[in-house]
Amino acid sequence: MSLIDTVVLALYLVGTLAIGLYYARRNRRSKDMFAAGGKSPWWVSGLSGFMTLKSAGTFVVWGGLAYREGVVAIAINTCIGVSAILVGFFVAGRWRRTGVTTPAEFVELRFGPAAVQFYTWAMMGVRIVSTGVALYAVSVMLVALVPLEPGAWLRDPATGHLSLTFAVLLFGAIVVTYTVAGGLWAVLMTDVLQFIVLQLAVLFVIPLLWLRVHDGGATAVLPATFFSPLSDQYTLWFMAGWVGVHFFLVGAEWAFAQRYICVPSDIDAKKSAWLFGALYLVSPALWLTPPILFRMLRADADPEQAYILASQLVLPAGMLGLMMAAMFSATASAVSGQINVFAGVLTEQFYRRLFRPGASDTALVSAGRWFTLAIGAALTAVALLVPLMGGAEKIILTLTGLLFGPLMAPIIWGLLSGRIGLAAVAGSACTSFATGVWVKFGMSADGPFGSGAFAAWTQANPRMTDVLIGAVLPVVLLAIAHVMRRTDQPVWRDIEARVAAYAPTPLSPGESVDHAPARIVAISLAASGALTLALTAFNREGRVALAVFGCASLAIAFVAWRISSRNNSALVNK
Structure with a gap:
């Protein structure tokens, strides 16, 4: 990575921090920090x-699958839509x-403190x-681009690259x-920037x-099923199951549920989910086409x-830094969203309820920032241990396939x-967990129950398993529990009463046309x-592409500014 790439990446990181600090002033209450005051625009929530x-894990895991097996990676991810x-x-x-501030609040209302x-x-x-x-994945990508001279302070002797x-x-x-500084508002707004x-x-x-492929650069031999949306492991049945897994994940995982809670109305919540899906x-x-095209150029x-x-192969100087910034952006979105939602849970459900029931809003925001710091430190420590846990792809596929459904369904x-x-x-989650551990470890090829027809099938079809x-x-376990109980739980009346009393978050005239996000x-x-x-001055080749990219960014910026100015004028005229 050249000096200009490094400068571009550094400028982007500084800008991200600036947005967080700008939105710090909006966090006067716990609800502001963890639910954006219920006033997030639906399009911001959806993006x-x-x-x-x-995250960068997306590019490592699914980009790697697209490189190896081709179009099937696109089909798998389309299921999420x-x-x-x-x-x-x-669901949204x-x-x-329900009128809750955090998903954990709903879980307590519905199922109790335990x-x-x-x-x-x-x-x-x-x-x-x-x-x-x-976090590990985006760091691996950065260090791959930064070789250092022997004796350099931050050089890893084993790889010769940045530590x-x-x-x-x-x-x-x-x-x-x-x-820590900006809370959910900072998460939402940096997510919008990172998306673009x-x-x-x-x-x-x-x-x-x-252009590189069609200019005679394609030399690699492709697998026979490279352009097929299905494969031996990723069958049509797998795709249907993947839709089910992500229905539970996107519908109930707390970082996503928080997006449906932080908007003004239920219609906004639906629109945010539909935008996400579209x-x-x-x-x-x-975003999976680049590794597919690269596979046509290199097979090793x-x-x-x-x-x-x-x-790295095709980008002009400076743009590689922007691509690295984009991958960091995706990772930052995933990481910051999770940190914020669990800091909110710890603040509301533990600190306030168990230690300081009468805590002021200022104290709650302060506690939330300390919890944010602690969770961030924990996941940073985990990132350093990923190589010892089997690598990124194995961890992501196992977590998604085995754990999220039982927890979220x-x-x-x-x-x-x-x-x-x-x-x-508890019964459905623990039974599913136990079954997963038994199949993954007990019925593995070297496990105590690794012989037999069923064990052989699970070993041959790990993704379907x-x-x-x-x-x-x-779902089967929950359906059995549903059928066995003929009446509703007593707490259901309270939930229905909250739903019946629901009203959209009232917005002031200024908030209804809030032009700050745009x-x-x-x-x-x-x-x-x-x-x-400006990068055109540092490149002899690729100047046209840089100019097109820069002009496109400026055009979108102009449209966004016009929209915000029109909204602001409408507010003044009122």
């Missing part, structure tokens, strides 16, 4: 939810109508690991700092790789590094039906566009 699911659309129809509005304890620690453990993987430990600590510190920069950066890489129906075909690359190597069931209780929640345990089994987007994009145009 933030979309970015929360993406279907899941989010279904969430918009059946219901979350908003359930909050169970979900808080189980989900926090799972998400600290998964977001630690994301992975330093990269993890640097990125972790930046994400934690802006999340990431999509523009990916769109910049695709035509350059396409983006995931379209975007996988864009490390799949985990295929994305960044493809970018009871919450959605409890959101829509009054029959199941804490026993059904994950989906059966993670999506089908918990102006933040406009200013950030204008800076990105101006920076890109």
Whole structure:
């Protein structure tokens, strides 16, 4: 990575911190810090939810799969769009109508304090690991681009590149700092900026790789099924199960549920989920095309590094830094969203309830920032241990396939039906966990139950096995519990009363036409566009592409500024 790339990356990181500090002034109450005061625009919430699911781990895991197996990676990720659309129809509005501040508050109302304890620690453990993987992945990409001379202070003697430990600590510190300062508002607004920069950066890489392929650069032999949307492991049944797994994940995982809670109305919650879904129906075909094209050029690359190597191959000076910034952006979205939601849970459900029931809003915001710092430190530590845990791809696929369904399915069931209780929640989750451990370890090739026809099938079909345990089994167990209990749980009357009393968050005239989000987007994009145009001075090749990219950024910035100015004028005229 050249000096100009490093400068671009540094400027982007400074800008991200500036946004967090700007929004720190909005955090006067706990609800402001963890639910954006219930006043987030639906489009901001939808884009933030979309970015929360993406990280550098996305490019490492799914980019690696696209490099190895081709179009099937696009098909798998498109399933997530279907899941989010279904969430918009059946779940998102219901979350908003419950009137809670955090998903943990709903879990306590519905299933009791013991359930909050169970979900808080189980989900926090799972998400600290998964977001630690994301932080590790973006750090791996950075160090791959930064070779250092022998004797350099931050050089890793084993690789000759920048120290992975330093990269993890640097990125972790930046994400934690802006999340501590700005709360959910900072998370939402940096997610919007990161979405735009990431999509523009990916769109910049695709035509350059396409030209390289069609100019006679394609030499690699492709697998026979490279352009098929299905494969031996990723069958149509797997795709259906993947939709189910992500219906539970996007519909009930706390970082996503928080997006449906933080908007003014249930209609806004639905629209945010539909936007999320629409983006995931379209975007996988864009951001997984670069590793597919790169596979046509090289067949011997490390799949985990295929994305960044493809970018390095074709991007002009300065743009590689922007691509690295975009990947950091995606990771920051995932990490900051998880940190914020669990800091909110610890602040509301533990600090206030157990230690300071009469705590002031100032004290709660302060406690929330300390919890944010502690969670950020924990996931940074996990990121440093990822190589000892089997690597990024293995961890992500196992967590998603086996754990999220059993944890999240009871919450959605409890959101829509009054029959199941804490026993059904614990029973379905623990049974699914135990089954997953038994199959994964007990029935592995070298496990004590590794022989027999069923064990052989699970070993030959690991992805389908994950989906059966993670999506089908918990639904079957919950359905049995639902049928066995003929009447609703007593607490269901309270939930229904809250839903019946629901009213959209009242917005003042100024809040109803709040122009700050659009102006933040406009200013950030204008800076990105101006920076890109400036890069033309440092490149003899690729000047046209840089100019197009810069002008596109400036055009979007102009539109966003006009929208914000029109809203502001409407407010003044009133």
